[in-house]
Amino acid sequence: MPAPHHPPRLAVALDAPRHPLRPDAAHYTALARLAERGTLDFVTLGDRFGGPGPDALGLLARIAPATERIGLVPAVTTTHTEPFHVSTALATLDWVSRGRAGWTVEVSTTAAEAALTGRRPAAPPAEVWPEAGEVADAAGRLWDSWEDGAEIRDRATGRFVDRDKLHPIDFTGRTFAVRGPSIVPRPPQGRPVTVVDATGAESTGGPGERARREVAAARADVALVRAEDPQTAGAARAALRDRARAHGRDPGRLLVLASLPVELESPADAAGLADLLTDWYAQGAADGFHLRPADPVRDLARLVEGTVPPLRERGLLRRSYEGTTLRAHLGLPRPAGIYAATPEAAR
Amino acid sequence: MSPEPRPRRQLHLAAHFPGVNNTTVWDDPRSGSQIDFASFTHLARTAERGLFDFFFLAEGLRLREHKGRIHDLDVLGRPESVTVLNALAAVTDRLGLAATVSATFNEPYELARRLATLDHLSGGRAAWNVVTTSDAFTGENFRRGGFLDHADRYTRAAEFLATARELWDAGPEGGPPRRVDHRGPHFTVRGEPPLPRSPQGHPVVIQAGDSPEGREFAASAADVVFTRHGTLEAGQAFSADVKRRLAAYGRRPDALRIMPGVTVVLGDTPAEAQEHAAEIRRQQVSPQTALLTLEQVWGVDLSSYDPDGPLPDIDPDPHGELARGRVRIADPQAVADRWRAVSRAKGLSIRETVIETTGRQSFIGTPESVAREMTAFAAAGAADGFILVPHLTPGGLDPFVARVVPLLQERGAFRTEYAGTTLRSHLGLPDPVRPARKD
Numbered sequence: 001m002p003a004p005h006h007p008p009r010l011a012v013a014l015d016a017p018r019h020p021l022r023p024d025a026a027h028y029t030a031l032a033r034l035a036e037r038g039t040l041d042f043v044t045l046g047d048r049f050g051g052p053g054p055d056a057l058g059l060l061a062r063i064a065p066a067t068e069r070i071g072l073v074p075a076v077t078t079t080h081t082e083p084f085h086v087s088t089a090l091a092t093l094d095w096v097s098r099g100r101a102g103w104t105v106e107v108s109t110t111a112a113e114a115a116l117t118g119r120r121p122a123a124p125p126a127e128v129w130p131e132a133g134e135v136a137d138a139a140g141r142l143w144d145s146w147e148d149g150a151e152i153r154d155r156a157t158g159r160f161v162d163r164d165k166l167h168p169i170d171f172t173g174r175t176f177a178v179r180g181p182s183i184v185p186r187p188p189q190g191r192p193v194t195v196v197d198a199t200g201a202e203s204t205g206g207p208g209e210r211a212r213r214e215v216a217a218a219r220a221d222v223a224l225v226r227a228e229d230p231q232t233a234g235a236a237r238a239a240l241r242d243r244a245r246a247h248g249r250d251p252g253r254l255l256v257l258a259s260l261p262v263e264l265e266s267p268a269d270a271a272g273l274a275d276l277l278t279d280w281y282a283q284g285a286a287d288g289f290h291l292r293p294a295d296p297v298r299d300l301a302r303l304v305e306g307t308v309p310p311l312r313e314r315g316l317l318r319r320s321y322e323g324t325t326l327r328a329h330l331g332l333p334r335p336a337g338i339y340a341a342t343p344e345a346a347r
Numbered sequence: 348m349s350p351e352p353r354p355r356r357q358l359h360l361a362a363h364f365p366g367v368n369n370t371t372v373w374d375d376p377r378s379g380s381q382i383d384f385a386s387f388t389h390l391a392r393t394a395e396r397g398l399f400d401f402f403f404l405a406e407g408l409r410l411r412e413h414k415g416r417i418h419d420l421d422v423l424g425r426p427e428s429v430t431v432l433n434a435l436a437a438v439t440d441r442l443g444l445a446a447t448v449s450a451t452f453n454e455p456y457e458l459a460r461r462l463a464t465l466d467h468l469s470g471g472r473a474a475w476n477v478v479t480t481s482d483a484f485t486g487e488n489f490r491r492g493g494f495l496d497h498a499d500r501y502t503r504a505a506e507f508l509a510t511a512r513e514l515w516d517a518g519p520e521g522g523p524p525r526r527v528d529h530r531g532p533h534f535t536v537r538g539e540p541p542l543p544r545s546p547q548g549h550p551v552v553i554q555a556g557d558s559p560e561g562r563e564f565a566a567s568a569a570d571v572v573f574t575r576h577g578t579l580e581a582g583q584a585f586s587a588d589v590k591r592r593l594a595a596y597g598r599r600p601d602a603l604r605i606m607p608g609v610t611v612v613l614g615d616t617p618a619e620a621q622e623h624a625a626e627i628r629r630q631q632v633s634p635q636t637a638l639l640t641l642e643q644v645w646g647v648d649l650s651s652y653d654p655d656g657p658l659p660d661i662d663p664d665p666h667g668e669l670a671r672g673r674v675r676i677a678d679p680q681a682v683a684d685r686w687r688a689v690s691r692a693k694g695l696s697i698r699e700t701v702i703e704t705t706g707r708q709s710f711i712g713t714p715e716s717v718a719r720e721m722t723a724f725a726a727a728g729a730a731d732g733f734i735l736v737p738h739l740t741p742g743g744l745d746p747f748v749a750r751v752v753p754l755l756q757e758r759g760a761f762r763t764e765y766a767g768t769t770l771r772s773h774l775g776l777p778d779p780v781r782p783a784r785k786d
């Protein structure tokens with residue numbers, strides 16, 4: 001199996017179990033700017049359908065204009081929401097951030113969440129994860145439903161768009177159908193980056209766990225795996241890449257990031273983290289890391305002060321951003337749409 | 348908390364981001380992107396420089412079709428409203444931010460949470476234009492699918508809004524959250540509110556429907572009505588009708604702001620303004636658009652007609668349904684008869700007739716005359732203010748803000764600074780009273 005060759009991707013969560021989301025734009029703007037100073041690839045914000053707390057996608061849209069390069073990846077739930085709205089909201093996040101949007105696909109399995117909508121009973125992970133995969137599929141098709149170049153503004157014929165480049169998606173899933181095309185033009189990245197937490201917070205094994213992993217293998221651009229040691233992470237990466245291949249995908253297009261809890265109580269911890277990331281990466285454990293600070297304010301500051309500089313010195317982290325989009329940071333090409341007549345060269 | 352006393356009748360102004368219809372001119376060197384965030388920033392900042400009450404986004408959840416194909420002549424493609432307004436909250440400080448969102452193709456908990464998020468993150472500037480458009484055509488994009496008949500749309504919208512307000516009121520305000528337990532014909536919502544009570548208590552509620560049911564819904568529950576009745580007489584009649592309905596709900600006449608959507612064309616002289624207005628109308632009604640507009644009335648294919656020739660002799664097909672995703676024309680025969688009469692009387696071609704009979708601008712004149720007319724409009728009880736719909740993205744409001752706003756201010760008809768920070772305070776609306784705890 002090829003070892004990763006692009007420098008490790010680096011992402012950080014802005015929320016933590018003891019620091020749940022709150023409706024405070026200044027707080028998250030400051031954190032995202034800090035992550036941007038550290039030239040990380042993206043920040044994540046967790047979310048649940050039932051909150052409590054603000055809508056994570058809305059919150060990252062709110063801070064998008066106050067940041068320039070950092071990728072913005074909210075969790076978006078797919079169980080009690082409309083796939084069409086999920087798709088248009090993410091396309092819009094990509095537009096307002098000029099190509100920095102992604103999303104972590106999430107589901108809702110609790111009775112409390114189901115009671116907030118009252119439309120369908122709670123269902124276990126093994127049922128809602130396949131649906132989440134379908135939502136991701138439909139969202140991707142909606143993003144592609146406007147081919148690049150659909151807008152022509154042709155004065156001679158009076159046509160604003162070339163409607164041959166607008167496509168119904170006619171998607172029929174197990175629980176929903178979407179006709180399309182989208183009402184939002186194709187977003188700057190073509191498709192915002194799809195992230196799937198392939199292991200989940202409470203690893204229980206079983207069919208739900210498998211369903212989640214399958215969505216990661218089939219649909220994700222970035223999969224997160226929670227692992228305690230580099231061997232476990234490397235094995236999870238290999239397994240995901242195998243499954244991606246089985247789904248007919250180029251495994252090189254699936255980045256597997258080890259998702260690690262971090263607690264930087266001292267500057268020495270920050271330097272130690274740099275050593276640990278260097279070591280895991282050298283062992284081929286992952287394509288990069290998603291760090292989950294226990295205390296985002298404290299830990300992110302320590303990370304930028306004490307972990308980022310040694311990584312830069314070792315050539316494992318950029319000193320400044322070269323690209324402007326999240327895909328560019330991650331080294332993922334802008335995909336040609338599935339409806340594009342002649343697939344354009346990856347930009 | 349009672350409303351701020353308003354010393355004299357002042358206008359309220361809103362900026363409508365140009366829509367996806369033929370009044371938005373894309374065929375002009377000045378017309379910019381309808382989707383780049385820079386366009387939204389430009390118009391919102393222009394509106395805030397002009398001390399406008401709010402910025403407004405319309406919604407359409409399916410691309411319109413004509414003769415079974417996507418309508419390709421008008422500007423097409425727009426962002427999802429709430430997301431783009433969250434971003435605009437970062438580049439504006441005081442401007443209200445209004446999203447049109449369907450009550451048919453959403454669910455109360457999720458939308459209440461998204462709007463409360465916007466209200467929190469904008470410091471109390473969120474508004475929701477509750478629309479009820481629903482047809483099987485649009486429903487094909489949604490889980491819910493299907494069709495609601497006209498009466499049901501408004502009972503659903505009313506229950507939706509009431510449920511959202513329960514959720515907003517239940518948000519903790521110093522104490523623990525209250526549980527919501529809503530069981531109604533359309534929704535069952537049980538659980539805890541997602542957020543603390545937001546700065547405005549409830550985002551401002553706008554309503555845009557014209558039927559008796561729509562007006563009743565506005566009178567019972569809305570803070571602002573967005574209407575198409577933009578002429579003096581129609582505005583007076585509409586305003587009187589809606590405000591008369593308020594008493595039944597225990598509301599005072601000034602509890603509701605009536606704001607027609609209007610267009611403005613300026614010139615240094617009256618003649619120049621008229622000339623400019625005519626030029627814009629020609630841009631808005633291309634030869635292709637003229638034929639398409641005619642087909643929407645006639646309900647049949649008219650592509651063989653010459654847009655520079657006379658109107659068809661044949662009568663409209665009352666059952667012809669070429670257009671999907673837009674409001675139906677109630678009486679096509681009457682419209683056709685009127686258009687033919689205009690065409691005969693003035694010797695107008697198809698294109699000239701469409702230019703003459705549709706979408707004429709509301710206020711055309713010098714900055715002085717427009718300021719005078721707008722003020723007179725409000726004084727005559729035809730409106731509490733206006734939602735301005737520019738024909739160009741993104742600079743279409745620049746001239747109005749530069750030239751008319753100062754004159755309105757001189758006349759004492761418009762604010763010279765934002766007195767408050769919330770949209771409710773701009774509109775002079777009271778803060779909603781939080782119901783006493785039931786438990």
Ligand SMILES: Cc1cc2nc3c(=O)[nH]c(=O)nc-3n(C[C@H](O)[C@H](O)[C@H](O)COP(=O)(O)O)c2cc1C
Pocket residue numbers: 404405406407408447449477478479480481555556557558559560561562573574575608
């Ligand atoms: C001025 C105005 C603006 C409207 N804007 C929208 C809109 O942006 N999106 C939408 O779906 N419906 C819009 N509507 C449609 C209304 O929500 C409503 O569905 C329609 O007017 C039919 O209801 P009625 O019979 O009560 O008038 C608008 C209506 C009016 C009068």
